[in-house]
Amino acid sequence: MGTEVGRHQFTREDRARHRQKVRQCLDVFAEMLRGSKFEFERPMTGLEIELNLVDDEAEPAMRNAEALAAIADPDFQTELGQFNIEINVAPRRLAGDGPADFERHVRASLNAAEDKARTVGAHMVMIGILPTLHREHLTLESLSANPRYALLNEQIFAARGEDLEIRIDGVDRLAATADTVAPEAACTSTQFHLQVSPGDFAAYWNAAQAVAGVQVALGANAPFLFGRELWRETRIPLFEQATDTRSEEIKAQGVRPRVWFGERWITSVFDLFEENVRYFPALLPVCDDEDPAQILAQGGTPQLSELRLHNGTVYRWNRPVYDVVGDLPHLRVENRVLPAGPTVVDTIANGAFYFGLVRTLAESDRPLWSQMSFSAAEENFHSGARHGITATVFWPGLGYVPVTELVLRRLLPMAYDGLDAWGVDAGERDRLLRIIEQRCLTGRNGASWQVDALHRLEDERNLERADALRAVLQRYIPSCTPTSPSTSGRQTANPRADQGLSRRSRAFPSIKGERSCFDLRSTAVCP
Structure with missing residues (x-):
């Protein structure tokens, strides 16, 4: 979310030009897909973790600018709230001891950053939502200084025309209003990136959607908000409501929300980018001078900046990503369903389970999504978020089953097979998946x-x-x-x-x- 955006006001001409440009980008993207101009022979995985900052009294510390200056590491970046920062871990292959390498790097980076952040009175916490967070911490003044955040706030409320309403019925009930997008800053997540080929993208995205409910049930780590006990992963309904551009009347018309699970299985990555352009008006209609069609015709790699920026303002729980590294384009599935924490090894174990499971499902002879309705996957997602590790989910061939039983009986063996297919060392595979197994056995x-x-x-x-x-x-x-x-x-x-x-x-x-x-x-x- 940290991309710098310089323009502070948008005219009608800006919006018209952006609409034309983003549609041109979509056409060029379709041509690139037909020409197979993507890097995928050595697929990489990536990891991002959003972190909270607290002071010595365990209260949110609005000091991310000072903390980042003290940390002085380009892997650490700003996030929406002044009490948030994010670590972006360099991509790695899973083969061999890839997961252990992720763990060593994350642990070393966080320890070094924590030591430096302490010098400015801030301590880092990996948790889905800070239990000590209150409404007074989430105001316009608590947004980070990056102009993008102020622009997003302005554009979302211009589209809504009224304050946000946040209503969550869980163990307790919460009803609150907000006049900024700052409540979104309460939600700190872990994001896994998986590079895939254009031909395999649909299978991997469908697999990620199918297991999202299981992921969030096992990894739930955000049961509190504003002093209330709500869902076991309150981050899900909060994020869905805190960035909603729709008024009540627009919702009643069936307009899609910008925080979106989706509504169907896909057959191509193009389906997702095309839906984003067709259904969602631009929040940040910024254009550059690139002519993507001309660059492609000359044998170059277009950046497709407008399409990428627009894609970044549609908050799918499994987001498609187009990126260019070293003049080579590639595609990634960005898995965004999990909260931060609780520990480094829990995070890596969650990643091992996800990467292994989606590999097996994506390469299955009989795709899971041919046996399961999309609405069932969405129901599982919200059930997992509401009930956490005690959730009951639907699975083809089993019907409704406790999520822990499903994992132990069906999904862990698939994850083992998937990690074997990735070439992960057997010792690493066993160490990490045993953590998932023990969560299911203890119910904790x-x-x-x-x-x-x-x-x-x-x-x-x-x-x-x-x-x-x-x-x-x-x-x-x-x-x-x-x-x-x-x-x-x-x-x-x-x-x-x-x-x-x-x-x-x-x-x-x-x-x-x-x-x-x-x-x-x-x-x-x-x-």
Whole structure:
């Protein structure tokens, strides 16, 4: 989301020119697909993690500019809110110890960045939504300085013509209004990128859509918002509502939302880009001087900037990406369904499960999407977000089944086969998928951990909700990101988690550790 946009006002002529240019880009893209002008022989994978910044009192720290200046690493970039930053990990191949290489790089980068961010009074947290976040933290003033964010805010509310309404019915109920897109900044996610060929793109995107509900159920890590216990992955309904350009009347007419699961299985990547152009007006009608048709005719690679920028303002949970690296174009599926955290190894395990599972499904002789309606996949997605690891989902041949049973019986073996097909070392495959297995056996993930911690603090210590949520976050950080790996195969709870929950100027440990705190081998699974 960090692309710089310089223009601050758009005229009618800008919008008309942009519409013409983006349609030209779409035509050129179609011609490129016919000509097979894409790099895919050595497919790469990528990873992005959005992070929250908190102060010593576990409150949101509006210091991303200072933190980024202190970190001084181009892998770290700004995000929507001043309490957000993002790490973009360089692409890697999965073969061999690719997942372990991701893990080592992410762990080292986050530890180094945390040490530097501390010098400006900020600490990094990998979590879907900060439990200590309140409405007063989400205002126009809390948006980052990148002009793109102010422009997006302006354009979304110009399209709506009225304030946003956020309504989420979960364990508790939330009804709130907002006059900016700042509530979107509450949602911090993990994004997996998978490079695929044009011919395989539809199969991989369909597979990613089919398993999105399972992913979010297993990885849920955002049960709280504004002091309320809502969905186990509250990030999903919040993001769907916080960037909605439609008024109630427009919704009633069936106009598609910009945060979109989609409405059908596809046969080509072109389907998605064409839908984006056909259904969604431009939010940022910025044009450059490139003539994509001329560049393609001369044997070059067009950037298709207008199409790419427009694509970036349609927030599909599995987004198609066109990119150019070294004058070679490629296509990626960007998987955006998971929250950040809780740990580095949990993140890598989530990636291993996803990459392995979609490989097996995409290469299946009988595609899953030929046996399953698209509406069933969307229902699974929202069921997984609402209920988390206790969700029940639909699966062909099984009907409605607990998601943990589905994973243990059907999906984990597929993920094993898929990682084998990617060439991942057997030891890495087993280590990471065992974490997914143990989540299913224990019924514990980030969201259930947070909820259990909250209820214990409220019931046993008689804490008020705000104090209990702060204590949850203060315990989450050292428990889910232990300061050092155990050599005995067991972790002990960090004793600082029980000391002085309201102590001022607490220092938070760095993001370290070797295994998930939700693994059965760990004793630090509950506050």
